Amino acid sequence: MKHANSIEQSDCYSSSITRQTFLRLVLNGTATLSFAAAGLRFGIAEAMAQAPATVEANVIEVAHGVFVHQGRHGVYAPDNGGDICNTGFIIGDDAVAVVDTGGTALLGAALKARISTLTDRPVRYVINTHMHPDHVLGNAAFKADGCQFVGHEKLAPALLARAERYLAYNKAAVGEKAFAGTEIVLPTVGVADHHEIDLGGRTLALLARATAHTDNDLTVRDEKTGTLFTGDLIFSGHVPTLDGSIRGWLKLLAELEPAAAERIVPGHGPAAMNWPAASAPVKRYLEVVAAGVRAAIASGRTMRDAIETVGESERANWQLFDEFHRRNVSAAFAELEWE
Amino acid sequence: MRTKNTRVRTRLLGVLTIVCAAAMAMGSLAIVTPSPSVAQAPLDDDVWPGIRKELYAARPIAEDDGTLTLEAPVRADDAAVVPITMRVPASMAAQAKALTLVIEKNPMPVAATFTYGPAAGNGERMISTRVRIDMYSNVRAILETTDGKLHMVTKFVKAAGGCSAPALKDQEQALAELGKMKLRLHSQDQSPIVQEAQVMIRHPNYSGMQMNQLTGLYIPAKYVEAMEVKRGDEVVFTMSGGISLSENPNIRFTYAPGGDNEIVVTAKDTDGSVFTARHTPKGS
Numbered sequence: 001m002k003h004a005n006s007i008e009q010s011d012c013y014s015s016s017i018t019r020q021t022f023l024r025l026v027l028n029g030t031a032t033l034s035f036a037a038a039g040l041r042f043g044i045a046e047a048m049a050q051a052p053a054t055v056e057a058n059v060i061e062v063a064h065g066v067f068v069h070q071g072r073h074g075v076y077a078p079d080n081g082g083d084i085c086n087t088g089f090i091i092g093d094d095a096v097a098v099v100d101t102g103g104t105a106l107l108g109a110a111l112k113a114r115i116s117t118l119t120d121r122p123v124r125y126v127i128n129t130h131m132h133p134d135h136v137l138g139n140a141a142f143k144a145d146g147c148q149f150v151g152h153e154k155l156a157p158a159l160l161a162r163a164e165r166y167l168a169y170n171k172a173a174v175g176e177k178a179f180a181g182t183e184i185v186l187p188t189v190g191v192a193d194h195h196e197i198d199l200g201g202r203t204l205a206l207l208a209r210a211t212a213h214t215d216n217d218l219t220v221r222d223e224k225t226g227t228l229f230t231g232d233l234i235f236s237g238h239v240p241t242l243d244g245s246i247r248g249w250l251k252l253l254a255e256l257e258p259a260a261a262e263r264i265v266p267g268h269g270p271a272a273m274n275w276p277a278a279s280a281p282v283k284r285y286l287e288v289v290a291a292g293v294r295a296a297i298a299s300g301r302t303m304r305d306a307i308e309t310v311g312e313s314e315r316a317n318w319q320l321f322d323e324f325h326r327r328n329v330s331a332a333f334a335e336l337e338w339e
Numbered sequence: 340m341r342t343k344n345t346r347v348r349t350r351l352l353g354v355l356t357i358v359c360a361a362a363m364a365m366g367s368l369a370i371v372t373p374s375p376s377v378a379q380a381p382l383d384d385d386v387w388p389g390i391r392k393e394l395y396a397a398r399p400i401a402e403d404d405g406t407l408t409l410e411a412p413v414r415a416d417d418a419a420v421v422p423i424t425m426r427v428p429a430s431m432a433a434q435a436k437a438l439t440l441v442i443e444k445n446p447m448p449v450a451a452t453f454t455y456g457p458a459a460g461n462g463e464r465m466i467s468t469r470v471r472i473d474m475y476s477n478v479r480a481i482l483e484t485t486d487g488k489l490h491m492v493t494k495f496v497k498a499a500g501g502c503s504a505p506a507l508k509d510q511e512q513a514l515a516e517l518g519k520m521k522l523r524l525h526s527q528d529q530s531p532i533v534q535e536a537q538v539m540i541r542h543p544n545y546s547g548m549q550m551n552q553l554t555g556l557y558i559p560a561k562y563v564e565a566m567e568v569k570r571g572d573e574v575v576f577t578m579s580g581g582i583s584l585s586e587n588p589n590i591r592f593t594y595a596p597g598g599d600n601e602i603v604v605t606a607k608d609t610d611g612s613v614f615t616a617r618h619t620p621k622g623s
């Protein structure tokens with residue numbers, strides 16, 4: 001899909017690194033680009049020129065032309081700089097699509113810098129899998145490039161409703177320097193159900209999903225390699241977080257599981273996982289929570305009681321359990337008591 | 340699986356960016372709210388004397404005198420849905436007149452006042468609900484007894500951002516079901532003294548501090564301001580409520596059994612919409 005309004009990307013993608021070099025860099029596995037140079041080069045925001053020069057984007061090529069940067073498990077904090085979820089990009093013959101941009105403008109810029117070491121094709125699409133700030137706040141780094149920002153049709157309203165809070169809280173949590181230049185960049189294209197993107201020689205199939213992890217989950221499938229970016233429909237290691245509908249999420253997993261995929265890229269966890277095996281732990285966790293909450297409701301127990309007791313058997317299976325589990329139970333209770 | 344462009348509907352939204360607004364009272368949600376460690380109100384900012392004066396003038400208030408208890412989490416798991424329970428022991432029931440729940444630091448501090456009627460009964464009187472808490476705050480329950488005296492218990496709750504939290508995880512579904520009510524009877528046995536029931540109303544209870552998801556403007560406050568719960572013809576309690584009650588207001592309460600135990604709930608929101616529900620025990 002060519003776009004009449006695409007802006008000339010002249011100085012953004014002037015990398016002279018050849019395909020051979022890029023493959024070598026990738027195979028070496030640890031090649032990184034320091035951010036400071038990239039920040040100046042791309043002139044993203046003046047404030048960012050003074051940013052710490054330590055933001056780098058390691059990427060792994062999980063399938064031919066499909067790259068993933070693996071974030072660390074955590075919540076926004078100075079020691080992780082907001083680099084807490086997986087981001088990635090897909091390189092076509094004509095263009096590059098980024099799938100999630102990281103938790104700050106600096107992280108988005110580091111990803112962009114990394115892309116430019118691998119290809120001279122322009123980033124024409126920035127796709128967001130859902131509204132959560134760790135996935136979308138890096139969009140700011142791509143704002144000046146005239147690319148399309150693509151998300152679920154409910155992504156824009158969801159972000160609008162949360163913009164102030166996301167910015168204020170996460171800036172406080174991660175520190176002003178690490179948050180420099182970060183702003184909300186809304187999608188320019190909202191997907192109602194299905195959308196296709198042609199990168200040249202490969203097609204991405206985007207599907208807007210019914211409410212599950214959030215009410216604006218979108219999956220991205222690279223048809224060429226059978227790689228499915230699930231966003232936060234799949235967590236691994238990091239306990240799932242419920243900000244949508246537990247019933248919807250379980251239903252969606254059941255629908256997704258039979259679909260063939262060579263691999264999936266989870267929102268949190270390894271760069272790539274086998275499918276449908278990756279679904280099992282998430283499904284088990286959600287089923288345990290749903291069953292526990294339903295039992296509590298049926299026996300007339302209160303939300304507070306359920307929060308204290310439901311799902312404790314899952315504790316050993318996940319990181320960040322204390323940070324998110326009780327809230328998940330609270331959300332599941334508020335949802336399921338209407339059944 | 341090759342997907343076809345069968346139903347492509349895209350909406351051009353325009354590149355709209357929102358730059359970080361200046362410091363507001365710190366929102367709590369990083370992602371889906373890990374514990375809100377950065378969100379603290381200045382603790383020396385004592386707002387209670389002003390609220391107290393407005394509500395009760397110079398009337399004395401007895402604190403922690405055993406006439407009521409208040410259960411609240413030390414730290415909220417979800418600042419927009421904080422479960423709170425107030426109990427008046429059976430020994431005080433006959434003298435209990437009204438129960439007021441105050442969230443000191445909220446923009447509209449009185450969450451609700453429950454005024455008891457004759458069907459509230461002489462067993463333990465329990466009222467449990469869910470509230471929004473906007474910043475670290477004292478939560479106070481004040482019981483007024485028939486002799487005109489006031490009794491208070493206080494709990495400090497760490498929570499932030501509850502009032503401005505976006506409404507409703509699934510906005511569309513929730514608005515489609517606005518006004519839907521559910522009544523549940525919880526009593527396991529036919530206690531001669533006390534029964535327990537729960538009323539739930541699908542309502543966004545807009546606080547006036549939430550953003551409209553389409554326009555980016557604040558949604559005007561619109562909330563359930565009054566509720567009457569009756570057992571048959573007798574009032575269990577009437578409630579006047581404010582924006583501090585969570586979306587989908589949810590009240591669990593005790594009452595005295597009697598008659599055919601039919602429970603009738605009537606609620607009214609600030610737009611004047613009236614919602615009613617009744618629960619008639621099986622077999623009657």
Ligand SMILES: [Zn+2]
Binds near residue numbers: 130132213232267
């Ligand atoms: Zn997420």
